[in-house]
Amino acid sequence: MRYDQYGKKPTEPGEPTEPTDPTDPTDPTEPSEPTDPSEPTEPAVRIRPDVWKLDPWDPTIEWYARAIAEMRTRSLDDPSGWRFQAAIHAYNRSGDPYAAPGDTLPSSGDQQRFWNQCQHSSWYFLPWHRMYLGHFEAIVAQTVEQLGGPSGWSLPYWNYSDDSNPDARRIPPAFREPTLPDGTTPNPLRVSQRVAAANSGGIVADPAEVDIVDALDETVFVGTAFGGTTGFGGPQTAFNHGGGPPGKLEMTPHGDVHVAVGGSFPPGFMSRFNTAGLDPLFWLHHANIDRMWSVWLARAPGNANPSENAWKQSPTFEFHDAAGQVVGMTSEEVVDSTSSPFFYRYEDESDPLATPAPSAAVAAAAAAAGEEVEMTQEPAEMVAASDEKTRLRGRAVTTRVAVESPIRTRRAPRGAAAAAPGPPQRIHLNLENIRGTHPVPHRVYIDLPEGADPDDHPERLAGTVSMFGLAEASGEDQEHPGSGLQYALDITRLVEALGEEWDPEELRVTLVPKQRPAEAPPGAEAAAAPAAEAAEHPTIEIGRISVYRTP
Amino acid sequence: MVASGAGSTGTMVAGGGHAGHAGHAAHGPGDAGPLAVWPTLAHWQLMVVAMMFPLILQSVRTTAFRSFAARRHRAIGLFLLGHLLPWTLLGAVVAVVIPSRPTPLGVATAFAVAAVWQLTPTKRRALVACHRSQALAPRGWSADRDCALFGARIGTSCVMSCWALMLACTVAGHVLPVLLACGLLGAAERFSWRPRTRWLSGATAALGVVFAVGWPG
Numbered sequence: 064m065r066y067d068q069y070g071k072k073p074t075e076p077g078e079p080t081e082p083t084d085p086t087d088p089t090d091p092t093e094p095s096e097p098t099d100p101s102e103p104t105e106p107a108v109r110i111r112p113d114v115w116k117l118d119p120w121d122p123t124i125e126w127y128a129r130a131i132a133e134m135r136t137r138s139l140d141d142p143s144g145w146r147f148q149a150a151i152h153a154y155n156r157s158g159d160p161y162a163a164p165g166d167t168l169p170s171s172g173d174q175q176r177f178w179n180q181c182q183h184s185s186w187y188f189l190p191w192h193r194m195y196l197g198h199f200e201a202i203v204a205q206t207v208e209q210l211g212g213p214s215g216w217s218l219p220y221w222n223y224s225d226d227s228n229p230d231a232r233r234i235p236p237a238f239r240e241p242t243l244p245d246g247t248t249p250n251p252l253r254v255s256q257r258v259a260a261a262n263s264g265g266i267v268a269d270p271a272e273v274d275i276v277d278a279l280d281e282t283v284f285v286g287t288a289f290g291g292t293t294g295f296g297g298p299q300t301a302f303n304h305g306g307g308p309p310g311k312l313e314m315t316p317h318g319d320v321h322v323a324v325g326g327s328f329p330p331g332f333m334s335r336f337n338t339a340g341l342d343p344l345f346w347l348h349h350a351n352i353d354r355m356w357s358v359w360l361a362r363a364p365g366n367a368n369p370s371e372n373a374w375k376q377s378p379t380f381e382f383h384d385a386a387g388q389v390v391g392m393t394s395e396e397v398v399d400s401t402s403s404p405f406f407y408r409y410e411d412e413s414d415p416l417a418t419p420a421p422s423a424a425v426a427a428a429a430a431a432a433g434e435e436v437e438m439t440q441e442p443a444e445m446v447a448a449s450d451e452k453t454r455l456r457g458r459a460v461t462t463r464v465a466v467e468s469p470i471r472t473r474r475a476p477r478g479a480a481a482a483a484p485g486p487p488q489r490i491h492l493n494l495e496n497i498r499g500t501h502p503v504p505h506r507v508y509i510d511l512p513e514g515a516d517p518d519d520h521p522e523r524l525a526g527t528v529s530m531f532g533l534a535e536a537s538g539e540d541q542e543h544p545g546s547g548l549q550y551a552l553d554i555t556r557l558v559e560a561l562g563e564e565w566d567p568e569e570l571r572v573t574l575v576p577k578q579r580p581a582e583a584p585p586g587a588e589a590a591a592a593p594a595a596e597a598a599e600h601p602t603i604e605i606g607r608i609s610v611y612r613t614p
Numbered sequence: 615m616v617a618s619g620a621g622s623t624g625t626m627v628a629g630g631g632h633a634g635h636a637g638h639a640a641h642g643p644g645d646a647g648p649l650a651v652w653p654t655l656a657h658w659q660l661m662v663v664a665m666m667f668p669l670i671l672q673s674v675r676t677t678a679f680r681s682f683a684a685r686r687h688r689a690i691g692l693f694l695l696g697h698l699l700p701w702t703l704l705g706a707v708v709a710v711v712i713p714s715r716p717t718p719l720g721v722a723t724a725f726a727v728a729a730v731w732q733l734t735p736t737k738r739r740a741l742v743a744c745h746r747s748q749a750l751a752p753r754g755w756s757a758d759r760d761c762a763l764f765g766a767r768i769g770t771s772c773v774m775s776c777w778a779l780m781l782a783c784t785v786a787g788h789v790l791p792v793l794l795a796c797g798l799l800g801a802a803e804r805f806s807w808r809p810r811t812r813w814l815s816g817a818t819a820a821l822g823v824v825f826a827v828g829w830p831g
């Protein structure tokens with residue numbers, strides 16, 4: 064691992080982004096080996112800082128704001144422009160909030176080649192977004208330099224899952240200020256197309272929405288689209304818009320934070336694929352998701368990137384670099400963030416969880432038993448499914464899921480020490496073909512006692528579903544087949560904890576809509592919000608709810 | 615009971631194959647007219663099975679994994695039957711309309727139509743829709759209905775997406791090089807992670823030129 068060489072550099076407010084001088088003799092990128100002067104020197108590894116550990120208007124943040132103001136002036140067909148950068152993720156002319164008659168669109172060939180490229184519900188989600196961020200960061204850095212700022216600008220990350228920071232789930236202060244520190248220049252970091260609580264400094268996300276345990280405890284990178292684990296990095300896909308389930312990290316916290324910031328009524332920038340990149344916070348959110356990839360890999364020896372050539376070598380994703388040149392990259396070229404082409408690491412890539420990774424426990428148990436356990440996922444079997452569709456209209460809804468064959472067998476559950484060697488049994492709750500227009504996040508509970516308040520039963524909480532991308536996934540067009548969203552939630556631990564205490568004939572699944580987050584300071588309007596929302600709630604339909612277990 | 619769905623598909627495919635061979639023998643020069651309809655239809659069905667079924671593997675897998683194990687074969691069989699239905703309807707029309715002797719002009723025209731079709735938004739939407747999934751009822755007759763409907767829906771998207779190419783294959787007389795080339799083209803657009811419209815159209819047109827000029831006679 065290359066980044067063992069770089070001790071954690073304290074990031075001093077004021078100049079956290081100064082890269083190490085490449086000619087500095089103490090430069091840690093050049094260990095004691097003699098250097099051949101004819102060899103091109105590799106750039107030093109930059110540190111992407113934790114935004115909440117910076118001063119509110121640290122130069123990194125202020126330069127980001129100034130660069131955005133500059134990038135916003137560039138035309139729609141300029142690859143280094145703000146709108147072009149957002150369009151790489153997704154673009155929809157009729158949904159473009161900045162559309163103007165004078166816009167110059169790229170040629171349709173260029174649009175097909177460079178826009179609407181985002182990889183969701185796919186094992187390319189992480190590498191594609193790493194490339195996307197890397198090129199964006201280089202373009203911002205170049206813009207900062209052009210404006211007279213320092214070189215080596217690095218994208219900060221927003222760690223909303225930081226338990227040690229009581230403000231972690233608020234958006235950072237500089238992103239809500241109306242003006243820059245000069246008190247007059249409008250602040251481009253603040254966009255009004257967010258949930259009301261965001262810009263008033265309220266807490267936007269529930270703890271469950273930024274919960275990283277399920278993602279970090281995942282033992283495999285590659286998942287399945289057929290009911291079992293969707294993997295840390297997502298299911299294997301060729302065609303990216305087929306509409307399968309997202310990987311564990313992409314589901315929570317990724318999707319949740321999108322909708323937590325963007326809101327549902329109406330869906331703000333962050334709640335839609337085609338406008339997400341227009342919110343400056345999007346890039347800090349994705350930096351944190353990218354950071355979790357590094358954290359997961361370093362967490363346990365068994366955690367590894369896919370070894371399949373289909374992931375490593377293909378396809379070639381194309382972007383524009385800071386010089387405006389087209390560059391193509393494959394996944395394997397970006398697996399190490401600290402080397403070419405991007406040269407960065409995060410301020411903190413340590414394991415945030417106190418409990419060891421399950422993959423480590425399984426590997427240890429197997430080693431003790433003298434066996435080898437492959438960390439791959441097995442095909443899962445459907446054991447229960449609902450006969451009816453579930454319709455969500457802003458109130459808690461319970462669906463009965465009839466059990467066909469036992470949800471739990473005698474095999475050892477995940478994380479249990481070597482009761483039986485071999486990959487542990489896993490159980491996943493699937494929400495299939497969810498269609499609708501407004502992404503309303505829901506909490507998902509299993510077997511809540513009749514009439515109980517869900518808030519009193521955190522032990523029955525299976526997870527959250529953000530509905531991020533609901534409208535895009537539900538409409539049939541030239542990019543999407545209209546299958547709707549799919550989710551697979553790991554309920555192995557819940558089922559184990561329930562023990563014998565449940566009905567073997569049916570599972571009750573309750574979906575509870577998220578209340579609109581309160582503004583700060585809490586106002587009377589916020590308290591009245593849920594009822595008003597229920598009235599305007601367009602229906603979200605879940606095609607089927609099912610349970611899958613590995614055999 | 616479980617195997618009945620798969621069984622009927624098997625019968626259908628085998629039946630098609632039989633008729634296909636019988637038809638081939640009778641398919642000499644000059645036997646155009648109503649008698650040629652059945653051999654053409656048989657050829658068509660064979661071609662659809664050979665070229666389309668590899669392309670819909672993902673949908674077949676979806677049907678299989680989204681069904682209880684006990685009714686998996688039945689689900690797949692019903693899906694395939696549903697998928698074949700729109701193709702059979704198109705095949706019946708084709709068998710009546712298409713002349714049985716290929717001509718260079720006919721081949722060139724058919725491929726030109728296919729190349730233009732590649733460029734239309736309707737074609738693009740249809741291709742994307744081939745990757746659709748939908749919720750399947752898990753039990754009873756509603757499960758049977760959903761599997762067949764899912765198949766018919768994917769089949770309809772397939773027809774919308776590929777009809778021009780399949781028609782061109784038929785006009786060219788179902789000869790192996792044409793079938794192979796078109797099969798590869800169909801696979802390329804179905805499995806590529808982001809199909810390039812113009813590239814596909816160009817490739818289709820190129821096939822037309824090759825097969826029209828280099829027609830064996």
Ligand SMILES: [Cu+2]
Pocket residue numbers: 317321339349
């Ligand atoms: Cu995202």
